[in-house]
Amino acid sequence: MTEAHPSLALDETVHQRVRLGILAILSEATECTFTMVRDELELSDGNLSRHVRVLEDAGLVEVRKGYEGRRPCTWLSLTRAGRKALREELAALEALVRRIRRTNPD
């Protein structure tokens, strides 16, 4: 039986470059502000909102609206499913790199 190609393990929702970046950032803290993620990924508000909504609908990210002093502030955090999805995505990517190196050693 042949080994399944690692690219088959990649998740369409998570694999998208910006969404993978959002999950990577959120994986290292309990919560991050929308502004911090936006600045880190150099995105516009609208662009980040769109990707966050996709991740929220997939149950990978949680959005909490609150206040920081008097200013409204949106906090983003990774759900348990989001943490698992990121771990699986990175494992699939690493497997893919190993496979490419094996077939093309140069």
Add this chain to the structure above:
Amino acid sequence: MTDETLAEVRRLRTRTRERAHGGAWLPAAVLAALVLLSGLLYRFPFSVADESGPWPYWPGLPSVPRSSALSYAYWLVGLPAAFAVAVVWYRYRARRLGVRVAWPVLVTVGLAAFVLMLALVAIPRELPPDPNAFAGSEPPLWHGFATPLVAVAASLVALGRVERSPGLAVAGLWLGGFSFLANAEGFLGRIPGWLDWILAGGEGPGIGGGIDTGAVPALVFLTLPLLIWLCAKGVRSALR
């Protein structure tokens, strides 16, 4: 392409980790200072005391206190004040950097451990008819938990969990383990038989022994991994 994606993910994670957990040094330093400053509570901070003082050992270790009431007040005010500093610090960082860590875990665990310790000491117990009946006998093992140092140790383990730092968790286990031993033995510097046996490589009768030490050297020993962690953190940020 895949390689680049992985490298970018690694870079983002490293940057966020440094940002999110770069503030661990302050609560760790406050807890270390609290433990080291408690050395002022002992009557013989640097020399060997002939007796352990009255139980509960409110300064934290079994050695004669200057004043039990002062020692009690020190921890009752000092520990919540340390957590208050940590809360202000984490809220300031969250506002400034846009990254939050689960600091309520640190405060909850630390205060819960402290309240449990106070409750453990306050449980009413029947006194023996003859107060001298148990003189010279081994103190009960639970006396090991009746020290504010165990609450500090629990806080450090929680801080290690919150800040994803195994070094802080180890420092907490070290402080908690050796504080427990000293208080369970009821004598500063005593080495129990089983530990003597382990240190001898599992050979010999394991009768135990003791080290002549004052309270302050013992406190430095208890905070050694924490001090090393703080120095390593300082050196790393100086090199950056």
